[in-house]
Amino acid sequence: MALLFVPVLGGLIGKPQYVSKTQQTKMVALHEGQFDKATGITKLYYHTLNIALGHPLKILMLAIAMAIGVGFAYNKAGLGAEFFPEVDPPYFNVKVRSHGDLSINEKDEVMRVVEKVMLGHDEFESVYTKTGGKDEIGVIQITPVDWQYRRKVNAIIEELKQTTDQFAGVEIEYKFPDAGPPVEHDLVIELSARFPEGLDEAAKTVRRWLMAIAS
Numbered sequence: 001m002a003l004l005f006v007p008v009l010g011g012l013i014g015k016p017q018y019v020s021k022t023q024q025t026k027m028v029a030l031h032e033g034q035f036d037k038a039t040g041i042t043k044l045y046y047h048t049l050n051i052a053l054g055h056p057l058k059i060l061m062l063a064i065a066m067a068i069g070v071g072f073a074y075n076k077a078g079l080g081a082e083f084f085p086e087v088d089p090p091y092f093n094v095k096v097r098s099h100g101d102l103s104i105n106e107k108d109e110v111m112r113v114v115e116k117v118m119l120g121h122d123e124f125e126s127v128y129t130k131t132g133g134k135d136e137i138g139v140i141q142i143t144p145v146d147w148q149y150r151r152k153v154n155a156i157i158e159e160l161k162q163t164t165d166q167f168a169g170v171e172i173e174y175k176f177p178d179a180g181p182p183v184e185h186d187l188v189i190e191l192s193a194r195f196p197e198g199l200d201e202a203a204k205t206v207r208r209w210l211m212a213i214a215s
Contacts (some may be wrong), residue, residue: 088153089176094118094140094164097171107131110170111138117163118142123150137170 019027029037035046052059096114108131118127118140125145131138144150157174164172189206193199 088144088147091141091143091177092153092157093175093177094142094160095173095175096137096139097135097173098137098169099171100169102137104132107137111140114138114164114167114170114172115140117160121156123156 026037026039030042035043035050038046094114096111098110102110111129111131115127115129118124121127123145124142126143128141129138130141133139144153144156150156153176161172161174191199191202191206193202
């Protein structure tokens with residue numbers, strides 16, 4: 001690309017730039033190190049750079065102070081840190097449940113009714129339906145189209161709920177894929193010690209501390 005197409009396109013589209021005699025003289029002077037010939041923003045840049053090169057230790061300390069100051073100011077602002085921000089998921093599941101004991105044919109009939117609501121939606125790329133499963137009638141996995149051509153997933157789900165909430169006798173749950181580390185619990189505390197006999201008491205202490213926070 002850089003060796004073939006760019007030079008060819010530059011030769012076809014590009015035009016030679018006119019440089020006056022004065023500009024040529026100035027460019028040669030700057031190339032030879034005569035920075036006093038610079039004007040405008042170039043002169044300001046050379047002047048600032050010259051001062052910075054004359055005080056390297058001060059500039060280094062100033063950069064360190066600025067880095068620490070930014071972190072301190074952010075901490076004082078109390079904005080916190082969000083490790084897993086909420087974003088539109090690549091897909092979401094629609095889980096259909098019922099408290100009754102249904103046969104596989106009855107489950108399939110229910111899933112077909114729910115599936116009709118999802119099919120034909122111009123903001124969905126694919127709709128995959130599975131009938132049956134443990135403690136559920138079935139699951140519908142929906143993959144939306146690219147985010148540039150649709151609304152937010154939450155807005156789409158709210159629209160779907162207005163229709164699916166009218167289905168009596170079934171419980172419909174819209175579930176996003178779990179984000180973050182693949183752990184079962186939100187908080188995991190691990191204890192270790194050089195003397196294992198003290199772990200039981202340490203675990204009880206942590207438990208009392210957590211119960212005090214929860215209350």
